[in-house]
Amino acid sequence: MIKIDIANALMQTLPVSKATALQVVDLLTERMKKALLDGDRIEIRGFGVFEPRPRKRGLGRNIKTGQSVEIPKGKSIRFKPGKDLRDIDVE
Amino acid sequence: MIKIDIANALMQTLPVSKATALQVVDLLTERMKKALLDGDRIEIRGFGVFEPRPRKRGLGRNIKTGQSVEIPKGKSIRFKPGKDLRDIDVE
């Protein structure tokens, strides 16, 4: 599933054009990105929680050189699946 | 940021009512949930990728008893932040 699929799903349910649907998807992702970059966590009950958290790790590995490289900085965005997504069970 | 905030963001940009905005958010999350439960991965360039992956780990821990409990089965939904979200760097 890619952006277009989501837009199509939106079109199938609401009376919007594909262009508008794409705008919606793009807008929402952009807003979410901004919020996450701002350090704000996004919590959607029943879906999941996006949580920016500081990365404490400071060591990585470079293939080509094989040397340990220090992980410079950073946060990671962690997505914690909500109840509905944790409940998944296949075969 | 919670669902209402996302709906508000949508309202501020597109000419939709709050009720419609909420419908949109709810619809999209639901569709994404279904896709993920279906084993489909969701890839949005510049935002991130939701990928259902089988959990290979088989060990957990029970607080009250302190005993190792086998992690039954299931998948986890992994969210891999896209380029824009990985680029974050605070102080």
Place this chain on the structure above:
DNA sequence: GCCTCCATGATCAAGATCGATATCGCCAAC
């Protein structure tokens, strides 16, 4: 609809992080 562009995936190694279970409080959702 097809082509082009650039982001994404996989890889190797080492070390840190996550996950699951259970309970209570809190806040998201209705």
Place this chain on the structure above:
DNA sequence: GTTGGCGATATCGATCTTGATCATGGAGGC
């Protein structure tokens, strides 16, 4: 205001992450 999903906690091992590069494909342009 009510309901119930979610956070935190603890332990221990497996998974993930980070970096660079090539190939694939998401996404946008014509």
